Each structure stands twice: as structure tokens, then as C-alpha cells.
Amino acid sequence: xxxxxxxxxxxxxxxxxxxxxxxxxxxxxxxxxxxxxxxxxxxxxxxxxxxxxxxxxxxxxxxxxxxxxxxxxxxxxxxxxxxxxxxxxxxxxxxxxxxxxxxxxxxxxxxxxxxxxxxxxxxxxxxxxxxxxxxxxxxxxxxxxxxxxxxxxxxxxxxxxxxxxxxxxxxxxxxxxxxxxxxxxxxxxxxxxxxxxxxxxxxxxxxxxxxxxxxxxxxxxxxxxxxxxxxxxxxxxxxxxxxxxxxxxxxxxxxxxxxxxxxxxxxxxxxxxxxxxxxxxxxxxxxxxxxxxxxxxx
Numbered sequence: 389x390x391x392x393x394x395x396x397x398x399x400x401x402x403x404x405x406x407x408x409x410x411x412x413x414x415x416x417x418x419x420x421x422x423x424x425x426x427x428x429x430x431x432x433x434x435x436x437x438x439x440x441x442x443x444x445x446x447x448x449x450x451x452x453x454x455x456x457x458x459x460x461x462x463x464x465x466x467x468x469x470x471x472x473x474x475x476x477x478x479x480x481x482x483x484x485x486x487x488x489x490x491x492x493x494x495x496x497x498x499x500x501x502x503x504x505x506x507x508x509x510x511x512x513x514x515x516x517x518x519x520x521x522x523x524x525x526x527x528x529x530x531x532x533x534x535x536x537x538x539x540x541x542x543x544x545x546x547x548x549x550x551x552x553x554x555x556x557x558x559x560x561x562x563x564x565x566x567x568x569x570x571x572x573x574x575x576x577x578x579x580x581x582x583x584x585x586x587x588x589x590x591x592x593x594x595x596x597x598x599x600x601x602x603x604x605x606x607x608x609x610x611x612x613x614x615x616x617x618x619x620x621x622x623x624x625x626x627x628x629x630x631x632x633x634x635x636x637x638x639x640x641x642x643x644x645x646x647x648x649x650x651x652x653x654x655x656x657x658x659x660x661x662x663x664x665x666x667x668x669x670x671x672x673x674x675x676x677x678x679x680x681x682x683x684x685x686x
Contacts, residue, residue: 553635
């Protein structure tokens with residue numbers, strides 16, 4: 389019995405072929421195939437400059453080897469394992485950007501100059517606000533901002549209007565004479581001697597401030613009795629503070645106190661309707677304490 393040739397590199401492995409160049413037997417692991425399809429050992433194939441290849445690549449069949457390297461048969465791949473064909477390049481799709489949304493501008497009355505700070509000096513803002521009130525009282529009240537979390541700004545306006553009106557009334561009384569039927573604290577103040585009037589003048593801001601706070605507090609309570617007002621106390625306070633502009637009518641000789649009372653009542657009725665949505669009867673009820681104070685003070 390003839391011994392089976394053994395691979396020199398792997399003595400335990402049986403040789404499967406002989407190198408076509410050196411004739412050395414090689415096993416399946418050592419056998420390489422050059423670019424011409426000829427079998428050989430690893431050393432001879434490397435010396436020839438060809439990369440080592442496996443003996444029988446999985447994609448070569450006996451028919452393909454006999455036909456040459458050009459006849460390479462694709463391996464059988466199950467349909468489930470076959471990679472999907474490359475999809476054709478999709479041209480970029482241009483999407484038009486939506487047109488910009490138009491800016492919304494809130495159309496409404498511009499606040500009175502006294503509330504529109506920064507655009508005018510304090511003196512200009514006061515004069516322009518007083519002018520707007522005297523020329524168009526209803527439009528003037530519509531331009532009052534009712535909720536700004538600020539009582540100081542309307543209070544300062546009311547103090548200026550009240551002090552100017554009372555001091556002007558004092559001067560008119562001195563040089564022209566007191567208006568007929570003028571009563572109350574303001575009438576008594578205007579008829580004081582000049583020295584006494586100047587001495588008590590520092591009390592004017594306190595009188596004006598007390599009348600506004602007390603009147604607005606009572607009016608807001610009356611509005612709550614007739615129905616829950618939609619805005620807080622600040623709105624009622626602003627009605628009172630900006631209605632104090634009527635004190636400037638005290639500068640009109642003879643009829644000034646009557647004109648001031650009428651304008652004050654009109655501004656309060658208009659303000660309660662605009663600021664708190666009060667009806668006529670509710671506005672009259674809310675205004676009742678103020679009318680009493682007005683007859684006492686003016």
C-alpha cells in the first residue's frame with residue numbers, strides 16, 4: 389500500500405496537490421492559486437509577486453475555472469439574503485418657504501401724554517393731557533390706561549391739577565371777587581388773607597390726595613355692591629385721579645366752580661363706564677360719595 393504524500397509544513401495533513409513550479413506537495417491550507425489559475429505552494433506564489441489566493445474560491449465553479457478567469461459565475465444567494473439594488477439618486481426637491489406672517493398692529497387709542505412717558509417733558513405732557521381733557525373729555529377718558537400697576541403717575545397728575553386749580557381760584561378771588569354761591573373748604577381757603585393762604589398752601593396736596601383715595605375707595609365699594617367690577621381698584625383710582633383735571637376749570641372767573649363740578653361728574657360717569665363697565669345707575673351710586681365730598685371741598 390502506497391503512503392499518501394504529506395504536506396511538509398503540516399505533516400499531519402494529507403497533500404492534495406503538487407506545486408507546478410517546485411513540485412513540493414502541499415495540503416489544502418498551503419495550496420495557493422496564482423492569477424493564471426495554476427496551483428502552487430505559498431513560497432512560489434509569493435516569489436512570483438502574486439497575492440496568495442484560496443484554492444477554490446466559493447464563487448468559482450469547475451466550469452468557470454476551465455473557461456478562464458473571465459467566466460466567473462456569481463454565487464447562488466438566497467433572495468432573502470440578496471442586498472437590495474442601489475436606488476437611483478433622487479434629485480433634490482425644492483420646497484418653497486412659507487411667506488412670512490404679517491405683523492399684527494394693535495389699533496387703539498394712544499395713551500394720554502402724561503402716561504406716554506419719555507416723549508415729552510413733564511410740563512409738556514401735563515399741558516397736552518389737560519388740553520385733551522378740556523377739548524374732548526370722552527375721548528380723553530378713553531385714552532386712560534386702566535391697569536398698569538402704578539398709582540403714582542395718576543396721583544401726581546391729580547395733585548398738579550388740584551393745586552393749580554385751588555391756587556388759581558385764590559388769585560381770582562383776590563383780584564376779581566369770589567364766585568357767587570361758592571362754598572366749602574376751597575371757598576374758605578380762597579378767601580383767607582394772603583399770609584394765611586400761603587401758610588396753609590402746603591396742605592393742598594394732602595387735601596387733594598385724601599379726597600382721591602377716599603372717593604375712589606368708596607366708589608369701588610359701591611361698584612362691588614352693584615356687581616363685581618371687571619378690573620381691580622387701580623382702575624377706579626385712575627378714574628378719580630384723571631377726573632381731577634376738572635379743577636383747572638376753577639381758573640375761569642365767576643363760573644369756574646360750577647364748570648369744575650359739572651366736568652368732574654361727567655368724567656366720573658364716563659370713566660366708570662369705560663373702566664369698570666358700569667351702567668348709568670351703578671355709576672350714579674358709585675359717584676354719590678364723591679358728590680358729597682365735592683360739595684364740601686369746593
